[in-house]
Amino acid sequence: MVKLIVLDVDGVIVGNKKGINFPYPNKSVISTLQKVHLAGIPIVLCSGKYHSAIDPIISKAQLQNPHITDSGSLILNPITSKIIREFNINKKSVAAILKTCLQNNIYLEVYTADNYFIQKDQMSEITPRRTLVLQNDPEVVNSLAEEIKHHRVIKMLPVAVDEQDRQRIESVLLQHSNKVKFLWSQHPFTMPFQYCLITAKNVSKANSLKVVADTLGITLENTLGVGDTMGDWEFMDLCEYVATMLNAPDELKEKVKSKGKGKYLIAPSVDDNGILKILDYFLKPLRGRLMRLSS
Secondary structure, eight states: OOOEEEEOSBTTTBOSOBTTTBSSOOHHHHHHHHHHHHTTOOEEEBOSSOHHHHHHHHHHHTOOSOEEEGGGTEEEETTTTEEEEEOOOOHHHHHHHHHHHHHTTOEEEEEOSSOEEEEGGGOSTHHHHHHHHHTSOOEEESOHHHHGGGSOOOEEEEEESSHHHHHHHHHHHGGGTTTEEEEEEOOTTSTTOEEEEEEETTOOHHHHHHHHHHHHTOOGGGEEEEOSSGGGHHHHTTSSEEEEETTSOHHHHHHHHTTOTTSEEEEOOGGGTHHHHHHHHHTGGGHHHHHHHHO
16 A cells, blocks of 8 residues: 655646646646645655755645655755655765866766755856746856855766757766766756766665664555656665556556556556546545545
8 A cells, every 4th residue: 555655846746837737737737736735645746856856846735755866876855854864975076076067068967965056157058948947046156166165065967958968968977986976867848958966976866765764664565656757767676566657668568567457557648637537546535535625
């Protein structure tokens, strides 16, 4: 029986229809998430995004529990402003990666638990599109190298403008691969941009999910994990129940099916509110209670 739900954000509850399901989920999705939470099932948002981008979702749906942001680097409850765990990148690694990015003209965002920074001379067409996704303006500084000396960094995010640029960035950053973790992702609203999520070596959504489940006192055998990329499989695989959408890659759909009958679902796409189908399928025992909350 599902007692905990863990949701990726982009491609699962946030799509690319501006004003409808972007930058925040459809109103019916927000309403349903709130009802499920009120029925006694915690909903954990598990995203690679900076927490400010998902804080409004958490607030609107009143999801009063821990959430996972920044690819697992930060576990927090935004409603109470409580940081539960923070995983920082080694300062020497931060400085080395920053130097490599600036020398190779790679657009870079640097994140702390409280803010994110870009260098003034790197501002470009990328900046307003990223600001729209994150729903938060960056702190623009003259020198990232000087600024980072005063902060604990949880995530660095180089941006590739297309697939060819991604390959260039991968090649340039390869020298740092033994010190930090790299994970590439995309956002449906900013295609063809691609994002290299750089975190401390031991950081993952999966490890942070274990911390959250333990904090809530709920086993992963009673957990539903929902994602839309292969990067999400690292936390989904821990869950007894899993689901994805039609907009997910075929490789992930096959992984989801490996859980076996009754333990997986491939739902309609995010732009068709597939998450509602997923919640209805896995929460059948709660239908009566959810209907009462609707009345």
